[in-house]
Amino acid sequence: MFMRKLFSLNKFRILVLWTAAVLCAGFSWLFAGSLQSENGKIMASGEEKPGVLAIINVKIVPVVGPEINSGTIIVEKDRIKAVGSNLELPAGAKVIDGQGLTAYPGMIDGFSSLGLVEISGVAATVDNRETGRINPQVKAIEALKYDSMHIPIARSNGIVAAVVASSGGLISGQSTLVKLDGWTNREMVIKESLAMVVELPGIRGARRGFMGTGAGEAAVTTERALAELRELFNRSRMYEKRRLAAARNLLLPPPDFDETSHYLLPVVKGELPVIFSVHADKDIVQVIKFVQEEKVKAIFYQVEQGFKVAEEISRAGIPCIIGSLYDLPPVWEDGYDSLYINPGILNKAGVKIAFSSSSASAAKDLPYHAAKAVAFGLDRNEALKAVTIYPAEIFGVDKILGSLEPGKLANIVLADGDLLELGTRIHRVFIEGREVDLSNRYTELLDKFRKREQKR
Amino acid sequence: MKKRERKLIFLEGWKALAGLTLILAAISLPGVELAASPEVKPTYALVNCRIFPVSGPAIEKGTIVVRDGLIEAIGPAGKIKIPEDAEVIEASGLTAYPGLISAHTNLFLEVKQQEQPQTPAEFLSALSQPSEPQQFPDFLVLKELKPKKQTIESWHKTGFTTVVVAPSRGIFQGQSVILNLNGEQLNQMVIRQPWALHINFTTERGIYPSSLMGTVAFIRQKFYDTLHYDLHRKKYSASPLFLKRPEYDPFLEALIPFVVEKKPVVFQCNNQEDIKRALRLIEEFKLNGILAGCNEAWRVVEHLNRAKVPLLVTVDFRPPSVNIYNQQGEAVRKKAEAEIYPANPAVLLKENIHFALTGFGLSESSFLKNIQAAIRAGLPAEAAMKALTADSARILGLEKQLGTLEPGKIANLILTRGDLFAEKTRVVKVIVDGILFNYEEKSQ
Amino acid sequence: MRKNFLKTFLIPILSLIFLAPVNSLLAAGNLLIKNAIVMPVTAPPIYGADVLIINGIIKQIGPNLTPPPGTRVINASGKYLIPGIIDTHTHLGLSGTNEGTDAITPEVDMADVINPDDPAIFTALTGGVTMVHTMHGSANVIGGRNVVLKLKWGQPSEKMVVKEAWPTLKFALGENVKQSNRTLLPGRPQRYPATRMGANAIIRRELLRAREYMAAWERYEKLKNSKNPPRGLLPPKKDLRLETLADLLRGKLYARCHAYVATEMVEFLRLAREFGFKIAAFEHAWEAYKITDELLEAGVGISVFIDSWAYKMEAAEGIAYNAAYCTQRGILVSINSDSSERVRRLFNEAGKAVKYGLTPDEALKMITINAAKQLGVDHLVGSIEVGKQADLALFENHPMSAYTRCEMTIIEGDVYFDRQQILKEREEAAARKGGY
Incomplete structure (x- = not known):
C-alpha cells in the first residue's frame, strides 16, 4: 500500500x-x-x-x-x-x-584501440601504429576520434572507460585513459598520460594464428629488446643529468635536444608507468628483473604464459592486463585452454588482473573475455572486479572509478541481467551522472x- | 639451366620431333646395354668369402667368378673351378652381397638454388615477377648429370652400386635414369634411359598452380589433355581427311609414353595424404604408378594393400611438415622421429606391401644409421637387404640383371668386413659392371 | 626392453594423438549418456533424460534407459547435451586455401587436400564442433569445390568426408576478388576483375562458356550415335574447369557465395535466376538485413558472423542485429567462424544473438539444425532425435551462456574430446615430472 x-x-x-x-x-x-x-x-x-x-x-x-x-x-x-x-x-x-x-x-577496458582504429583494413582510418620502432613521443589522446562508431557500441554494452593505446615497434607511445563520452577527444580524458606502451617480442616457436596474425615467431629476442631499452633509459638519465647541470651552471653546455630521451624521462623517473606486453614465461622472468633493476613502474599486458610464473609475477607485485582471449594458445604444449585458465591462475596467485578487449571493433566484448575466464576457473566476483575496480586500481583511478561507492564518479550501468552474460541487455548508462x-x-x-x- | 630447359620446350617443331624420335627409339629398346669400353677387363675370382646371394641361402665359404662385367659362376668353394685367366682375390673374412640399389636419388644433379633476394628492391622485383614455370615432363635428368669420383666413392662405401637419379624440381619434374656407379663416363653408367616420369605434389610461386588443390587439378587436366591429344594424333595419322591437324604440343608429347603407353610414373609422396592423392590419380588414369618417399606409408596400409602399387620408401624418419607430430612442439617431434617413423618398413613388411628402401633426402652416413633404426624397430636385416637389392631391382624392372648374385647377372657386388648394416662394418671392395674398386684401409 | 619402450613412449604418444580410437575401442559407437539436460533443438529441452547410442545412431531418448552390456556410460547430471555444433564456413583441415592465381578456378577441389593432422580439427572439437564446411578461400570469383568434414580427429581423411552433404562450389564477390585491400607490387598489373562489374561479367562469361561446352558434348554424342557419323569426328576436350560449371548448371552443385554488400547479393540472385543454378547460402552477407525481402523471395539463407565487422569497407555496415533480424524475418541463418580460432567459441558467438533479439533456443539453432539444413545434412545431424547420427556436445552450463564450457564432444557415438580426460592426463604428466 x-x-x-x-x-x-x-x-x-x-x-x-x-x-x-x-x-x-x-x-x-x-x-x-x-x-x-x-x-x-x-x-x-x-x-x-x-x-x-x-x-x-x-x-x-x-x-x-x-x-x-x-x-x-x-x-x-x-x-x-x-x-x-x-x-x-x-x-x-x-x-x-x-x-x-x-x-x-x-566497466573499464584495460587496453583498446578505441578511437584510433575505425575500419582496420582501410589505412585512412587507422591511427594506432606509427612507423619506426622507438616512439615514446606519440600520444594516443592526440589522435583519438571522439565520435568513432565503435565508442557508442562499447558504451551500450556497459563499458564507460577505456585505456586507449597505440601498438607496434618496441616503444609504441603513450596511452591514455578516457571515458566513453565527450564532444571532443579532450572532453573524454580521465588521465591523459597513463602509461608508456612497450612491446616485447613474442614467443619463440609460437604458431601463427588465424591468417598469420597471431603472435608468431619473434624476430628479436627479449634479451636484445631489454638491452636496447636499458640503453635508451640510460641515455635519458644522462640527458637529464646534463640538462640539469647546464641549467645550474652556465659554463656547462646543455645537450642537443633529444626527443626520445625527453619523452622517456617520466618513465626513468618512475613517474609514468610502463605497460610491457610480455608473453613467454622465461621472458616474463627476465622482464621482472629488468623492471626491478631499472626501478620502473610496470604493468604487464597479454602475459600468455603468465600461468607458468604466476608466483614470480605475484611476488614482484606487478599487475597484469590480460590480452584478448580470442586467440589460440601460442604453443600446443601449453594446452588448448591455456589462455582461458591463465587469468584464474594469476588471480589465485595474488596477481591483480584486468581484462582488455585489445580491440576497437570488438571493444564491446570486454565482459565476455572475463566470463570466459570464469568458465575456466576464475572466481565470478573476481572476474567482475577485473573489469571494474581492478583496472581502476591498476591505473590509479580507484578513488573515482571502478565501483558504486559514495564519492566516486557516477558511472552506472543498468542491466537486465548479469553484466558479463552474452544475452544481457544494457538498458541505461550514466557517465559522470549524465545519462548517455x-x-x-x-x-x-x-x-x-x-x-x-x-x-x- | 632454366633457360636451357625452357629452350627444350620451345624447340622448333621439327627439331623436337627428331629428338623425340630418338627418345622413342631409346624407350622402345628396354635395357639397352651401351657398348663397353674397348680396354680389356681382368677376370676376377673371389675366393673363400662368405656369400649372401639374396636369391638363396648364404654360402659360408664360396667363390665368385666375374668376367666381362657379368657374374660367370658362383658357389661353394671347391664346386667352382677357378679359371686360369682369373686374378684371384683372397676374400677370407669378407662377406659378399649384391651391390645395393638406391631406387630414388638426386645424385650428381646440380640444382641451382633460386637466388635469395638481398635487398628490399630485389625482393620486391622478385615478388613482382611471376616465377617461371617448373614443369617439364620432357626434361631428361641424364642431360644435367655430372658424376664425381668422390661422390661415387662415398656411395660405394655405403654399399651402393646402382642408383636411380630422379629430377628434383617442379610438379612434372621430368624423366629419371638408372645408373651403375662404375666410373665417371655417363654413357657407360646408363642401365636404363629414361626410366620413369616423376611427379611431385608441389606448387608454383605466383603462377598457376599456386596451391596444392590447384596442382592436383593441373595434373589431372594435363593427363586428360594427353589422352585427347593422343586420340587426335592417332585419328589423324590413320586418316587426315576432314580432320584438323593436331597442334604440336611438346608437353603432351612427353606425357604420352607414360599416360598412354604406361611407362612407370613415380609420385613423390611426402605424407599420407600425398599417397592417397597419388593412388587416386593412378586409379583414375590406370597408370603404371610407383610411390616414392612414403615415410607415412604405415598410416595408409589399407589403401596400399588395395592398390598393389610398389613403393620406394625412404628411411628418412623426419615427420612430414603437415604432420601432427610436427605441430606439438620439438619434444614430440623428436620422439616421433626416433620412435614412431622408424617402424614404417617393418609395418609394410608385415602387411606384405611391395617396397624398396631408399635413402632419399638423407646423407650416406644417416642412411646407414636410419637403416639400423628400422632394423631395431622390427625390420629383419635380411628384409632390409632384400629391399635394397632384389626388391629394388624388381620395381625397376631389372630383376633379370640386378639384385641378386646369380650367374649371368651384372657383376654388381660388395665385399664387407662384418655384417652389412652392423655398426662397425666396412665396405672394403666394390665391383660394379665387373670393375673393381678397392676401399681397404691402407693403415690396417 | 622393447616392451618397456613401447609402454613408456609409444603408447602415451599414440594415445595422445589417436585418443579417440583408443578411447572408443571399448564402445565403438555405443554410448549411454545419463541424466543430461537434453536440448534436441527441434523440440523443447528435456530435463534429466538418458540418450542411448548404438552403432553411432541415437537409438532412444528417455528416462532410465538400460544399455547393452559393455556400453560406456557417461554421467551427465546437470550438464547440457546439445547436437554437435556445425560450422558452415571454415578453412580448417586443409593443406591449402586459395588457388588465387586465376580469377576463376572451379576445377580445384578441396577434397583433394584434406589434412587430417591439422591441429585446428582438435581446436574445433574443444568447442563442441563436430562438423565443418571447409572451403576454398575468397581470392577469386569462382574458387573451387568445398568439402564437408566430420571432425574425427585421429581418423583417416576419407572417414571424415560427409558424402551425403550437398556438393558446393565457392563463389566470391566484392573487395577480396577486386583485390582492393592489397598493395599492388610495382610492375605487376592489377588482376581482372578490379570492380564488382568485372566480377559479375566474369561469372556470366564462364557460365556462358560452360553452356557452350555442354552443347558441344551434346552435339558430339548425337553425331556419334547417328547413322553416319561424320569422318574426323572428335570428342570435345575434357575441361575440368567447365565440367564443374556444367555441374552447377545441371543442378548437381550448389553455389556458396561470399558476398557482403546488398547490391552484389541482389545481382547474384539475378544471375542464379538467369542461369538457373542453386544457391545454398550467402557467406558473410553483412548487408542481408537490407534485402530480407529479396532473400525470402529467393529462399536463400545466409551464413554469417555474429558481430565481427569493420575490418574492411564492405563490412562497415555489418550490424550485430543482422543474424537476429534476418531470423525474425524468416531467413535461414547460420553463424560461422571462418577461423581456426573462433571456431572453438562458435557457441559464444551464437549466444550473442540473444542480446540482439533471439531466444536462446533460436540462437542455438543457428549453429546446429540451421547449419545442417544449409549443408543438406539435416536428415542426418543437427538435432538430437532418434535415428539421427549421434554427433553431440556436452556443456557445463547452458550453451548460450557466456559462462559455459564444452566438456565433451562426441561423433557417431565415439568420444573425440573429453576435457576431464585431458585434465587427468595433464595431472599425470605433471606427476611424472614431479609436479610443477
Whole structure:
C-alpha cells in the first residue's frame, strides 16, 4: 500500500520532471538550435547539467561491498552520493525506477584501440601504429576520434572507460585513459598520460594464428629488446643529468635536444608507468628483473604464459592486463585452454588482473573475455572486479572509478541481467551522472532498414 | 639451366620431333646395354668369402667368378673351378652381397638454388615477377648429370652400386635414369634411359598452380589433355581427311609414353595424404604408378594393400611438415622421429606391401644409421637387404640383371668386413659392371 | 626392453594423438549418456533424460534407459547435451586455401587436400564442433569445390568426408576478388576483375562458356550415335574447369557465395535466376538485413558472423542485429567462424544473438539444425532425435551462456574430446615430472 503510494508519487514526480525537461529542451532548441547535434541526440553529451538523480528499486552490485537486492543509488551532479537499501530520496531528485534491473559500475577496458582504429583494413582510418620502432613521443589522446562508431557500441554494452593505446615497434607511445563520452577527444580524458606502451617480442616457436596474425615467431629476442631499452633509459638519465647541470651552471653546455630521451624521462623517473606486453614465461622472468633493476613502474599486458610464473609475477607485485582471449594458445604444449585458465591462475596467485578487449571493433566484448575466464576457473566476483575496480586500481583511478561507492564518479550501468552474460541487455548508462545515449551504428542501421519492412 | 630447359620446350617443331624420335627409339629398346669400353677387363675370382646371394641361402665359404662385367659362376668353394685367366682375390673374412640399389636419388644433379633476394628492391622485383614455370615432363635428368669420383666413392662405401637419379624440381619434374656407379663416363653408367616420369605434389610461386588443390587439378587436366591429344594424333595419322591437324604440343608429347603407353610414373609422396592423392590419380588414369618417399606409408596400409602399387620408401624418419607430430612442439617431434617413423618398413613388411628402401633426402652416413633404426624397430636385416637389392631391382624392372648374385647377372657386388648394416662394418671392395674398386684401409 | 619402450613412449604418444580410437575401442559407437539436460533443438529441452547410442545412431531418448552390456556410460547430471555444433564456413583441415592465381578456378577441389593432422580439427572439437564446411578461400570469383568434414580427429581423411552433404562450389564477390585491400607490387598489373562489374561479367562469361561446352558434348554424342557419323569426328576436350560449371548448371552443385554488400547479393540472385543454378547460402552477407525481402523471395539463407565487422569497407555496415533480424524475418541463418580460432567459441558467438533479439533456443539453432539444413545434412545431424547420427556436445552450463564450457564432444557415438580426460592426463604428466 505504502509502496504503491510511493510509486505513484514517484510517477508524478517523473511526469513533472519530464515536463520540465522537455520544456527546457524546447527552450534551448529555440534559442540555441545550433547546439543540437546533427543526428538530433542531445543526450549524448555536454550540455545537460546533471542534477540530483535517484535510481530506485534496483538490484545493486557495487563490486566493492555486499550486493543489495533492492536499493537506491543517489547521484549528485557527477558523483555518487549514497548507495543503500533504505535511503531517503532527496527533494527534487530525478527518479529512475530500476525495477527488474541491476546496477553495476561501468566497466573499464584495460587496453583498446578505441578511437584510433575505425575500419582496420582501410589505412585512412587507422591511427594506432606509427612507423619506426622507438616512439615514446606519440600520444594516443592526440589522435583519438571522439565520435568513432565503435565508442557508442562499447558504451551500450556497459563499458564507460577505456585505456586507449597505440601498438607496434618496441616503444609504441603513450596511452591514455578516457571515458566513453565527450564532444571532443579532450572532453573524454580521465588521465591523459597513463602509461608508456612497450612491446616485447613474442614467443619463440609460437604458431601463427588465424591468417598469420597471431603472435608468431619473434624476430628479436627479449634479451636484445631489454638491452636496447636499458640503453635508451640510460641515455635519458644522462640527458637529464646534463640538462640539469647546464641549467645550474652556465659554463656547462646543455645537450642537443633529444626527443626520445625527453619523452622517456617520466618513465626513468618512475613517474609514468610502463605497460610491457610480455608473453613467454622465461621472458616474463627476465622482464621482472629488468623492471626491478631499472626501478620502473610496470604493468604487464597479454602475459600468455603468465600461468607458468604466476608466483614470480605475484611476488614482484606487478599487475597484469590480460590480452584478448580470442586467440589460440601460442604453443600446443601449453594446452588448448591455456589462455582461458591463465587469468584464474594469476588471480589465485595474488596477481591483480584486468581484462582488455585489445580491440576497437570488438571493444564491446570486454565482459565476455572475463566470463570466459570464469568458465575456466576464475572466481565470478573476481572476474567482475577485473573489469571494474581492478583496472581502476591498476591505473590509479580507484578513488573515482571502478565501483558504486559514495564519492566516486557516477558511472552506472543498468542491466537486465548479469553484466558479463552474452544475452544481457544494457538498458541505461550514466557517465559522470549524465545519462548517455545508447543508440549506435547498429541500432541506427537496423531502424533505417526496418522501415522498409514496415512500409509494406 | 632454366633457360636451357625452357629452350627444350620451345624447340622448333621439327627439331623436337627428331629428338623425340630418338627418345622413342631409346624407350622402345628396354635395357639397352651401351657398348663397353674397348680396354680389356681382368677376370676376377673371389675366393673363400662368405656369400649372401639374396636369391638363396648364404654360402659360408664360396667363390665368385666375374668376367666381362657379368657374374660367370658362383658357389661353394671347391664346386667352382677357378679359371686360369682369373686374378684371384683372397676374400677370407669378407662377406659378399649384391651391390645395393638406391631406387630414388638426386645424385650428381646440380640444382641451382633460386637466388635469395638481398635487398628490399630485389625482393620486391622478385615478388613482382611471376616465377617461371617448373614443369617439364620432357626434361631428361641424364642431360644435367655430372658424376664425381668422390661422390661415387662415398656411395660405394655405403654399399651402393646402382642408383636411380630422379629430377628434383617442379610438379612434372621430368624423366629419371638408372645408373651403375662404375666410373665417371655417363654413357657407360646408363642401365636404363629414361626410366620413369616423376611427379611431385608441389606448387608454383605466383603462377598457376599456386596451391596444392590447384596442382592436383593441373595434373589431372594435363593427363586428360594427353589422352585427347593422343586420340587426335592417332585419328589423324590413320586418316587426315576432314580432320584438323593436331597442334604440336611438346608437353603432351612427353606425357604420352607414360599416360598412354604406361611407362612407370613415380609420385613423390611426402605424407599420407600425398599417397592417397597419388593412388587416386593412378586409379583414375590406370597408370603404371610407383610411390616414392612414403615415410607415412604405415598410416595408409589399407589403401596400399588395395592398390598393389610398389613403393620406394625412404628411411628418412623426419615427420612430414603437415604432420601432427610436427605441430606439438620439438619434444614430440623428436620422439616421433626416433620412435614412431622408424617402424614404417617393418609395418609394410608385415602387411606384405611391395617396397624398396631408399635413402632419399638423407646423407650416406644417416642412411646407414636410419637403416639400423628400422632394423631395431622390427625390420629383419635380411628384409632390409632384400629391399635394397632384389626388391629394388624388381620395381625397376631389372630383376633379370640386378639384385641378386646369380650367374649371368651384372657383376654388381660388395665385399664387407662384418655384417652389412652392423655398426662397425666396412665396405672394403666394390665391383660394379665387373670393375673393381678397392676401399681397404691402407693403415690396417 | 622393447616392451618397456613401447609402454613408456609409444603408447602415451599414440594415445595422445589417436585418443579417440583408443578411447572408443571399448564402445565403438555405443554410448549411454545419463541424466543430461537434453536440448534436441527441434523440440523443447528435456530435463534429466538418458540418450542411448548404438552403432553411432541415437537409438532412444528417455528416462532410465538400460544399455547393452559393455556400453560406456557417461554421467551427465546437470550438464547440457546439445547436437554437435556445425560450422558452415571454415578453412580448417586443409593443406591449402586459395588457388588465387586465376580469377576463376572451379576445377580445384578441396577434397583433394584434406589434412587430417591439422591441429585446428582438435581446436574445433574443444568447442563442441563436430562438423565443418571447409572451403576454398575468397581470392577469386569462382574458387573451387568445398568439402564437408566430420571432425574425427585421429581418423583417416576419407572417414571424415560427409558424402551425403550437398556438393558446393565457392563463389566470391566484392573487395577480396577486386583485390582492393592489397598493395599492388610495382610492375605487376592489377588482376581482372578490379570492380564488382568485372566480377559479375566474369561469372556470366564462364557460365556462358560452360553452356557452350555442354552443347558441344551434346552435339558430339548425337553425331556419334547417328547413322553416319561424320569422318574426323572428335570428342570435345575434357575441361575440368567447365565440367564443374556444367555441374552447377545441371543442378548437381550448389553455389556458396561470399558476398557482403546488398547490391552484389541482389545481382547474384539475378544471375542464379538467369542461369538457373542453386544457391545454398550467402557467406558473410553483412548487408542481408537490407534485402530480407529479396532473400525470402529467393529462399536463400545466409551464413554469417555474429558481430565481427569493420575490418574492411564492405563490412562497415555489418550490424550485430543482422543474424537476429534476418531470423525474425524468416531467413535461414547460420553463424560461422571462418577461423581456426573462433571456431572453438562458435557457441559464444551464437549466444550473442540473444542480446540482439533471439531466444536462446533460436540462437542455438543457428549453429546446429540451421547449419545442417544449409549443408543438406539435416536428415542426418543437427538435432538430437532418434535415428539421427549421434554427433553431440556436452556443456557445463547452458550453451548460450557466456559462462559455459564444452566438456565433451562426441561423433557417431565415439568420444573425440573429453576435457576431464585431458585434465587427468595433464595431472599425470605433471606427476611424472614431479609436479610443477
